[in-house]
Amino acid sequence: MEDFEWHDPLLITDDSSLQQPNQTHCESLISVMELADDSSPTKIDGRSVLGFSLTSPDLVICVGSPDITKQRFEESSPDFFEGERIDVSLENGIEGSEIQDSFKTSVAKTEDLSTRVSFELVAQQPFVDDNLRKTPTSESRIDAGDEQEMKLNFLSLDARENIFLNFEGVELSEGMKSTYMPQCEILNDIENCSIDEEFNNLQREHALQKKELFETKRAVEELKIENEHKSRECQEAWKSLKELQNELMRKSMHVGSLAFAIEGQVKEKTKWFSLLRDITRKLKILKMDQMTLLEEASMFKNYLVDVEGVGTIVQSTMNQQVQLHEDIKAKFLQEVKQKKELYNKVLELKGNIRVFCRCRPLNSEEITSGATTAVEFEGAKDGELTVKSNGISKKTFKFDAVFSPQADQVEVFEETAPLAISVLDGYNVCIFAYGQTGSGKTFTMEGTNEARGVNYRTLENLFNIIEERKNTFKYEVSVSVLEVYNEQIRDLLVSSGSSQATKRLEIKQVVGEGGGHHVPGLVEARVNNVNEVWEVLRTGSNGRVVESTNANEHSSRSHCMHCVMVKGENLVNGECTKSKLWLVDLAGSERIARTEVQGERLKETQNINRSLSALGDVISSLATKSPHIPFRNSKLTHLLQDSLGGDSKTLMFVQISPNENDLTESICSLNFASRVRGIELGPAKKQMDNTEILKYKQMIEKLRQDLKSKDNQVKKMEDTNYGLEVKLKERDIKNRNLQDKIKELESQLLVERKLARQHVDSRIKQQHVDSEATRAPLAEKSIEGYSTINIDSITHLEKENNPNIAPQHLSLVPKQTGRASLCPTFRKISTATTAPRRNSLIPLPTSLTSNNKSSFVPLNPIQDNKSTEDDNEARVCDEKSKMLRRKSIQKRSQRVGVNVGMEKLRVSIGGRGKNGQRMLLGNARRAVNSIKNHREKERGWNSGTTARTL
Numbered sequence: 001m002e003d004f005e006w007h008d009p010l011l012i013t014d015d016s017s018l019q020q021p022n023q024t025h026c027e028s029l030i031s032v033m034e035l036a037d038d039s040s041p042t043k044i045d046g047r048s049v050l051g052f053s054l055t056s057p058d059l060v061i062c063v064g065s066p067d068i069t070k071q072r073f074e075e076s077s078p079d080f081f082e083g084e085r086i087d088v089s090l091e092n093g094i095e096g097s098e099i100q101d102s103f104k105t106s107v108a109k110t111e112d113l114s115t116r117v118s119f120e121l122v123a124q125q126p127f128v129d130d131n132l133r134k135t136p137t138s139e140s141r142i143d144a145g146d147e148q149e150m151k152l153n154f155l156s157l158d159a160r161e162n163i164f165l166n167f168e169g170v171e172l173s174e175g176m177k178s179t180y181m182p183q184c185e186i187l188n189d190i191e192n193c194s195i196d197e198e199f200n201n202l203q204r205e206h207a208l209q210k211k212e213l214f215e216t217k218r219a220v221e222e223l224k225i226e227n228e229h230k231s232r233e234c235q236e237a238w239k240s241l242k243e244l245q246n247e248l249m250r251k252s253m254h255v256g257s258l259a260f261a262i263e264g265q266v267k268e269k270t271k272w273f274s275l276l277r278d279i280t281r282k283l284k285i286l287k288m289d290q291m292t293l294l295e296e297a298s299m300f301k302n303y304l305v306d307v308e309g310v311g312t313i314v315q316s317t318m319n320q321q322v323q324l325h326e327d328i329k330a331k332f333l334q335e336v337k338q339k340k341e342l343y344n345k346v347l348e349l350k351g352n353i354r355v356f357c358r359c360r361p362l363n364s365e366e367i368t369s370g371a372t373t374a375v376e377f378e379g380a381k382d383g384e385l386t387v388k389s390n391g392i393s394k395k396t397f398k399f400d401a402v403f404s405p406q407a408d409q410v411e412v413f414e415e416t417a418p419l420a421i422s423v424l425d426g427y428n429v430c431i432f433a434y435g436q437t438g439s440g441k442t443f444t445m446e447g448t449n450e451a452r453g454v455n456y457r458t459l460e461n462l463f464n465i466i467e468e469r470k471n472t473f474k475y476e477v478s479v480s481v482l483e484v485y486n487e488q489i490r491d492l493l494v495s496s497g498s499s500q501a502t503k504r505l506e507i508k509q510v511v512g513e514g515g516g517h518h519v520p521g522l523v524e525a526r527v528n529n530v531n532e533v534w535e536v537l538r539t540g541s542n543g544r545v546v547e548s549t550n551a552n553e554h555s556s557r558s559h560c561m562h563c564v565m566v567k568g569e570n571l572v573n574g575e576c577t578k579s580k581l582w583l584v585d586l587a588g589s590e591r592i593a594r595t596e597v598q599g600e601r602l603k604e605t606q607n608i609n610r611s612l613s614a615l616g617d618v619i620s621s622l623a624t625k626s627p628h629i630p631f632r633n634s635k636l637t638h639l640l641q642d643s644l645g646g647d648s649k650t651l652m653f654v655q656i657s658p659n660e661n662d663l664t665e666s667i668c669s670l671n672f673a674s675r676v677r678g679i680e681l682g683p684a685k686k687q688m689d690n691t692e693i694l695k696y697k698q699m700i701e702k703l704r705q706d707l708k709s710k711d712n713q714v715k716k717m718e719d720t721n722y723g724l725e726v727k728l729k730e731r732d733i734k735n736r737n738l739q740d741k742i743k744e745l746e747s748q749l750l751v752e753r754k755l756a757r758q759h760v761d762s763r764i765k766q767q768h769v770d771s772e773a774t775r776a777p778l779a780e781k782s783i784e785g786y787s788t789i790n791i792d793s794i795t796h797l798e799k800e801n802n803p804n805i806a807p808q809h810l811s812l813v814p815k816q817t818g819r820a821s822l823c824p825t826f827r828k829i830s831t832a833t834t835a836p837r838r839n840s841l842i843p844l845p846t847s848l849t850s851n852n853k854s855s856f857v858p859l860n861p862i863q864d865n866k867s868t869e870d871d872n873e874a875r876v877c878d879e880k881s882k883m884l885r886r887k888s889i890q891k892r893s894q895r896v897g898v899n900v901g902m903e904k905l906r907v908s909i910g911g912r913g914k915n916g917q918r919m920l921l922g923n924a925r926r927a928v929n930s931i932k933n934h935r936e937k938e939r940g941w942n943s944g945t946t947a948r949t950l
């Protein structure tokens with residue numbers, strides 16, 4: 001009975017008999033059931049409210065009565081109604097006592113201070129027999145919570161009396177009377193027998209129980225006092241715990257801010273290191289560039305020296321070669337000159353105007369007619385020809401060459417070629433054929449397809465020689481073909497139907513030094529090979545006027561003239577020449593009386609004879625060295641003026657017929673030829689081109705320009721070399737400045753390292769001192785089951801700041817008490833002991849070794865401009881980095897200020913070594929730990945630091 005106390009008021013009532021309980025009835029019933037017992041610990045107005053059912057042995061709580069209000073229970077026993085909801089109902093269904101109002105009661109939840117109780121009322125002395133005891137009313141069971149159970153096995157006599165006494169005023173039902181009245185009578189009988197004795201016993205027992213109750217109350221009071229004392233102690237401990245937690249939170253915040261500050265400094269250092277790495281990389285690149293430039297400069301210098309040497313060698317070689325070339329050229333020119341002179345002397349010895357006599361063979365008609373030959377060629381090799389008449393030698397003629405009828409075109413040309421070649425040497429040449437009609441002029445000059453004449457062979461020979469001289473001479477050959485018919489010039493290269501064919505062509509004299517003659521508007525066909533020459537010759541031959549005469553079926557009625565213009569350039573000495581070769585097939589001379597021509601033919605013949613007479617007059621004048629040469633008496637002589645003068649070479653083919661019938665014409669021709677041969681034209685004059693001097697001048701000017709350009713190139717190279725040397729000097733100066741800045745930044749970095757280390761150490765020490773000074777005394781008392789003292793952190797702190805302390809010395813360090821944690825989930829975070837220790841907070845790159853620490857050379861960004869600009873930029877960078885540092889610290893401070901809740905609380909003690917272990921509170925431990933690890937990784941700390949942190 002001492003282990004419990006009355007907490008729950010119980011109201012016991014009947015249910016079956018009170019079908020419609022009124023207010024009076026219920027009040028009476030309640031009053032009956034109220035047990036006025038001072039010893040009872042009932043909390044309802046100091047009285048126990050107990051009752052039992054009149055019809056049911058179950059003890060029930062009466063809540064159906066309107067008089068038993070919720071307020072009453074709540075006021076009398078508030079503890080009873082606190083806690084969980086309890087629905088109480090009458091088990092046997094008393095009408096009106098159904099649950100009309102659910103009482104929400106609360107069970108005291110003072111888990112640490114209150115005690116769940118259960119009680120049992122045990123009868124002092126059973127005074128009823130077993131049958132009575134087995135009555136439904138003798139035993140009631142009340143469930144109040146999981147641990148409360150009460151059995152009433154006994155009702156005291158007073159209670160029963162009171163019950164029955166109070167029932168007197170109640171109008172009982174017949175059922176109740178019949179049920180309870182006999183039992184009461186039996187009980188009265190039993191009581192009457194032993195009531196006195198029992199009463200005395202009960203009184204004694206009651207006294208004893210009172211005494212025990214008093215002692216129990218006193219014990220309870222003492223327990224209450226003790227309980228209150230314990231509660232106060234617990235409250236004080238709780239307050240102390242709260243204070244410690246608050247202090248711990250403040251410290252954690254403080255430490256967190258320090259950690260963030262350190263983190264910012266570390267990040268700043270990391271940025272500085274990255275900047276240093278970049279600058280170092282740039283410096284290396286610049287050094288490499290400098291080395292490359294130096295190598296290039298040295299190579300360029302060597303190259304310049306080599307170039308100068310090679311240039312000198314080349315220049316000397318060139319001079320030698322030029323000198324040699326000049327010598328060879330001079331010798332060559334001298335040789336050529338001598339050759340030409342000799343050649344010309346030969347020609348002069350032969351005569352600048354030469355006469356070849358060619359006699360055609362008798363044609364088939366003459367042979368059939370029995371014509372006899374009047375010409376003897378016994379002295380033909382000596383250039384002698386004898387004319388016979390009636391078998392008697394009549395006269396001998398001597399010419400430069402005599403070609404008998406058996407002589408072919410090749411033999412004729414062999415003698416002609418040397419004179420024709422002179423046109424390529426710059427001499428004007430005139431080759432014409434003179435003779436009576438049908439004597440073979442055209443045959444000699446043009447020839448046939450099978451036996452080509454002098455014209456084609458001469459041009460063919462010219463192109464062969466041009467090809468031979470192509471390395472030393474450059475020639476341009478053009479051909480014009482014209483005829484003089486009835487004293488008119490006709491261009492035979494113009495088609496007869498065109499308007500140009502009817503254009504009247506006149507002979508003009510060129511104004512200038514040469515003063516040659518030419519025909520403006522005459523077609524000059526450019527020929528490059530023999531085929532083109534042949535085509536041109538064929539074209540001209542087809543346009544020629546040809547008529548049939550008595551003497552010749554295809555008699556030429558005009559003077560056919562081929563003018564071959566040659567422009568030559570000596571590629572060795574630049575000498576240019578411009579010369580002409582006239583190839584003239586004269587019209588046949590014939591006696592008018594003999595031919596008996598009339599009309600147009602007569603006019604043609606007269607013009608032909610007139611022009612030939614003019615040619616004879618010119619030749620006579622040339623022979624007699626007349627001061628006036630009548631070149632302009634005919635178109636023929638006017639055109640041939642440049643080639644018949646003393647400056648040119650002339651070859652005359654005098655064509656004769658062997659027929660004795662043509663002897664008179666032959667003798668006339670031979671006489672004319674003999675006069676021509678007697679002409680002494682004197683030395684020929686070379687026809688120089690005026691453009692030669694101009695070309696020389698151009699060559700000189702070109703050489704001067706080349707010399708100037710070379711001088712400019714040499715000057716530019718010298719300027720470039722000078723610029724490179726200046727750049728090299730500037731780069732050397734910049735490198736020296738950069739190295740100085742590197743040294744300055746290194747010293748500055750060392751100072752900052754020391755300051756940061758001192759600052760962090762001082763902050764940690766200060767934190768340690770503060771934590772020692774502000775430790776709550778209550779924490780010294782260990783609370784069993786809830787406290788864990790973290791002393792290792794202090795030891796680790798000492799070890800962190802004194803890495804030289806040996807482990808055995810650490811064991812001697814007295815463990816400092818007072819650092820308590822009330823959170824049962826706290827656990828000590830193990831620290832890595834194998835990680836290397838270091839005294840600096842500066843994050844070191846994993847690949848960095850002690851040997852290459854010098855590679856971390858702080859440098860400002862290198863600029864190509866002046867050093868002052870570099871300094872300004874460095875200052876700007878410093879200002880920017882400071883601003884960023886301040887902003888970073890501010891942001892971190894804001895983050896720390898917000899993150900102070902229990903669920904998000906992170907306690908970070910220290911940021912270094914073993915002192916940097918973290919104690920995490922609440923459910924945020926894992927999340928905060930992962931965030932912290934992530935931040936550690938971001939800081940770039942080395943693996944040792946990370947291991948220690950983990």
Ligand SMILES: Nc1ncnc2c1ncn2[C@@H]1O[C@H](COP(=O)(O)OP(=O)(O)OP(=O)(O)O)[C@@H](O)[C@H]1O
Pocket residue numbers: 359360361363405435436437438439440441442443444552554555556557586587588589655
């Ligand atoms: N050396 C020769 N060998 C063979 N046949 C020749 C020779 N000379 C001329 N003949 C022939 O004589 C004929 C007349 O010759 P060609 O026409 O050349 O005379 P021509 O002097 O030009 O006459 P014309 O003055 O009337 O033009 C031609 O048929 C020609 O083939």
